[in-house]
Amino acid sequence: MSRSDVLVDADWVQARLDDPKVVIVEVDEDTTAYEKNHIRNAVRIDWKKDLQDPVRRDFIDQAGFEALLSAKGIANDDTVVLYGGNNNWFASYAYWYFKLYGHGDVRLLDGGRKKWELDSRELVVEVPERAATQYTAQAADSSIRAFRDDVVDAIGTLNLVDVRSPDEFSGKLLAPAHLPQEQSQRPGHVPTAKNIPWAKNANDDGTFKSDDELRALYQTEGVDLAVDTIAYCRIGERSALTWFVLHELLGQENVKNYDGSWTEYGSLVGVPIELGSN
């Protein structure tokens, strides 16, 4: 698998804006960003409304994913290109869902919405109409998803990569600094986790660093990629970006995203927590 199989640049997308078999999908933390404007012919997936179970803390099941993609007019043989704000945090999170449910051809737009805007490329308000499809999802691939017990068992044995900012890792902040600090769970990190913030994977414009730079980053930080790895953050979206880097760009098969992440782990009774920096 080459980089272009999973990551495309803005010129690639620009040349395919009118290709009916290429579906551009915007996924943002700010779910109203799409309403302001978006890439022409892009549809929206709302990470809160569309991707989460409406009652339990979990994401939509296989039937829910099938219903969502059918309603969005996405067919099994379509090429899906995901992009969004926040340097593709939530686009990466959605990418992970598409892989979890076995979509054949899904890619990220390198740099996401920010790079597109900084290039002063066209954004529109018109919402495209796509005819509904009959999408068929695969059973969820549990090999790329970690649960809380996997994380506890990984302490001191597997690679744990905490991709939050240094202040969240050390316990000074409970959430990214652009969000209110309203959470009540304990601060800190999973013992033996290495703090490799997601931002180290990306350039200022949101594009990913080269494969060589990325491989060097994890080697320098002491992550033995021969060992299984679990990535986590606060709610699993930034760690989905690191999962994308390790699993999709660097081709490491043994990487899982812990989507429960710190909001779950930091609220568990009795589990070990460490404070301070690495």
Next chain:
Amino acid sequence: MASETIIQGSVTRDDEPVNGYVRLLDENGEFTAEVPTSATGQFRFFARPGKWTLRALVPGATVDRQVVGTQGEITEVAIAV
């Protein structure tokens, strides 16, 4: 508000609001957060007390500003690009 450390401001070009992004970097230059500017060029971070760098990214320009956040206060920063 009493416990929060807010760093906020606006990004302008020729005195007009400009749409772009503002990054918050810690004292080691590590990325901490990023927000798009509002329609009126404004941004806001909930930080912690201490030294920070604000980096404005707009089409064709990148501008850095050093700031100090104080608990219980709003630090206002105007960035012209």
